[in-house]
Amino acid sequence: MMTANSESDVVDILTADHHDMLELLRRAAQAPVAEERRDLIDTVIAEVMRHSVAEEMIVYPAVEKHVPNGKDEVEHDKAEHDELVDLMKRMEDGDTADSGFLDLLHEFEEKLDHHAHDEEDEQFPKLRAHVPHEDLVEMGEKVEKAKQVAPTRPHPSAPHSELFHKTVGPGVGMVDRLRDKLTGRHTG
Numbered sequence: 001m002m003t004a005n006s007e008s009d010v011v012d013i014l015t016a017d018h019h020d021m022l023e024l025l026r027r028a029a030q031a032p033v034a035e036e037r038r039d040l041i042d043t044v045i046a047e048v049m050r051h052s053v054a055e056e057m058i059v060y061p062a063v064e065k066h067v068p069n070g071k072d073e074v075e076h077d078k079a080e081h082d083e084l085v086d087l088m089k090r091m092e093d094g095d096t097a098d099s100g101f102l103d104l105l106h107e108f109e110e111k112l113d114h115h116a117h118d119e120e121d122e123q124f125p126k127l128r129a130h131v132p133h134e135d136l137v138e139m140g141e142k143v144e145k146a147k148q149v150a151p152t153r154p155h156p157s158a159p160h161s162e163l164f165h166k167t168v169g170p171g172v173g174m175v176d177r178l179r180d181k182l183t184g185r186h187t188g
Contacts, residue, residue: 009136034097
């Protein structure tokens with residue numbers, strides 16, 4: 001069992017997610033075969049969706065409550081999530097063998113990288129400065145649980161609200177995972 005000082009907190013978990021997702025995108029861009037690229041893209045889409053929903057359910061309310069100008073930061077982050085969802089939907093529907101697909105993949109990677117740096121360089125340090133470590137560890141545990149039930153596919157019309165994600169999100173997530181299994185889609 002880890003001591004309280006060595007437990008991963010929500011910032012550690014989300015930062016590791018960012019690095020993993022960006023690495024998957026780099027591997028997808030370098031994949032020599034369209035089928036391998038599709039598998040990697042499906043996996044990264046599922047991971048980004050899980051991560052984003054968990055952030056919106058668990059982290060953003062804490063940012064709004066504890067971080068100065070937190071509401072503005074959250075609105076900015078949600079707008080970036082909307083852009084990412086739109087790009088993921090286009091990638092999900094796109095032909096990975098098409099030459100234009102790599103352009104779409106690179107655009108997505110740039111936006112995800114920008115979003116990750118915004119959070120890691122600006123928001124996460126503020127979260128650590130204004131929220132006790134024990135609470136950040138607890139938030140990390142909640143984020144991990146939320147990722148288990150979150151949707152794995154982009155749903156562009158889904159509203160950004162904690163209530164939506166807590167009530168409808170788990171059902172959407174189960175439907176997504178069933179569709180993933182039935183279609184053989186790789187989601188992590």
